[in-house]
Amino acid sequence: MTTSSLLPTALATSDLVQPVNSGAQLVGAGLAGIAVVVLLVAFFKLHPFLALVLGGFTVGGIAVIGTDATVDGEAYDFAHVVSVFSTGFGTTTAGVGLLIALGAMFAKLLADSGGADQIVDTIVGRSSKRALPWAMAGVGALIGLPMFFEIGLVLLMPVIYLVARRAELSLVVIGIPTLAGLSAMHALVPPHPGPLLAIDNLGADLGITLGLGVLLAIPVVIVAGPLYGILAHRWVPLGPPSLTEAPVSVGAGDAGKTGGSGGGRTGASDDASVDDTGGDTTRRPGFAVTVATVLLPVALMMGKAISDIVLAEGNLVRTVFDLLGTPFVALLLAVLVAMWTFGFGLGWDAKQVGSSVESSLPGVAGILLIVAAGGGFKEVLVSTGVGTLLAEWAQSANVSVMLLAWVLAVLIRLATGSATIATITASSLMAGLTEGLSTGEISLMVLAIGAGSVFFSHLNDAGFWLVKEYFRLDVGQTIKTWSVMETVLSVTGLVLVLGLDLVI
16 A cells, blocks of 8 residues: 555645644544534434534534634634634535536436437347346446435336346346446445535545546446445345335335336336336436436546646647536536437427426435535534644554545444535545645545445435335345445445555
C-alpha cells in the first residue's frame, strides 16, 4: 500500500480547517451529533432530514461552548452554526440535488416507456437455464445504473417471479443475483445519491470515480450475486414459485407505476405483459436504442475523465468533452435524448412526455431533502476542524484511510440502517483526510465508503423488510439471503478497493 493511502507523512495541516476548540470538545461534539442522528432515526423514527438538521446543530452548538474562537472575525455563536449549515445545505442542493432530479426524470422515462422491460426481456430471453442467474445479475446492474434501488426492485420483482417459475428455479437463485446487481450500482456508481454526495464531500473526480466504480462493480456483482446465490439456495432451499404466488404490494409499489403510455412492470400479475417469447403488446424502444440511451451519460462522463488524462489542454476533443462530460450537462443531455427515444419516438405526445417527467419528482423529494441536510451536517463538521484532528490521529496511528472510511460507514450503517446517512456521515468525517492523496485514491475512498454503507442490512433497514415481503421469507431466511449478500458485497468491495490502492 502506498504511503499516501495510509496518509501523507507531511500532512499540510495549514491547508485544513483548524480546530476551533480543544480536541476533546470537538470529538465529543462530533460523537454527540452522530448519536443524535442515530437515536432520532433508529429509535424515534424521525425523518432523516430533521435528524440531520438537529444533528448538525448539536455538533456546532457543543463544539463552540466556552470558546472565544472566531470565524472571519465574528463570534462563532449559534447563529453562525445556522449560517454554516445553511451554506452547506444550499451548496449541496445546487450540485448534487440537480443531478438527483435529472436522474429521477431519466429513470421514470425508462420505466414508463417499457425500455426497462425491453432490456429484461432481451437479456433473459437469450439466456439458457444455467445462465439465467448470471443474466439476471446483468439485468439488475443495467437497470440499477439509472434507477434507485427500491424502484428497480419494484420494477423487477414480477420478472424475478416469472423467470423463476418458467425455468423452475428457486426465487433465491434468481433473486439474489438481481438484488446484487441493483445494490452494487446503488452503492458504488454515480449518479446515485450516495456516491454523488461522497464525491461532493471529498472533492473526488466524478469521471474517474464512475470508471473505477463500474470496474469494481463487475466482480462485486459476480461474487455477491450468482456465486453467493448458489450458497444461499443451500441455506434457504425454496422451490420455484407457484402460479398462485406473486409479489405483494408493500408501500413502494407505486414507485414503478407508469405515467404515460409505457409498459413498465408494476404488479404481481403482469404475466400478460410478457408472453412466452418475451414479446410485449405495447410499443416500446428497441434494445440497442435503450442501452445506448442508458449508457449515454456514463460514456460522456467517462470520456471527459479519459480526455483529461490523455489529451493536452486546448485540444478540441478535450474541450468538447470538458463541456459534455460535466455531470449536469451529461445528465441533462441524457434526459433530453430519453424524451425522444423513450417518448416522442414511440408516438407519445408532449403531454404524455411532460406527465412522465413531472411524476418523477415527488418520489425523490425526500431524498433531495436528506441529501441537502447531509451537506449542511457535513459543512458544520468540517467547520469545527474535527476532520483535521482525525487526520492527525490517522497519520500518527498509520491507519489506512481506505479501511478507516469503510469502518466508519459500516458503523453508521449498522446503527441507522440507512446507506445514505452512512455515506453522508463517513464522507463528512473523512473530508479532512484527502489532503495529499491522488485523484485516484480519493475516488477509491468514495468507493470504500459506498461499500461500507451497504454492510449487513438488518431490522432497522426499510430495504430489509421490502425484500422480506416481496420474496415471502421469514426474518431468519431474509438474514441468510439478503443480509449476508449485502455483507459479501460490502467486504468484496473493500478488498477490491484495497487491492486497487496498491497500484493507483
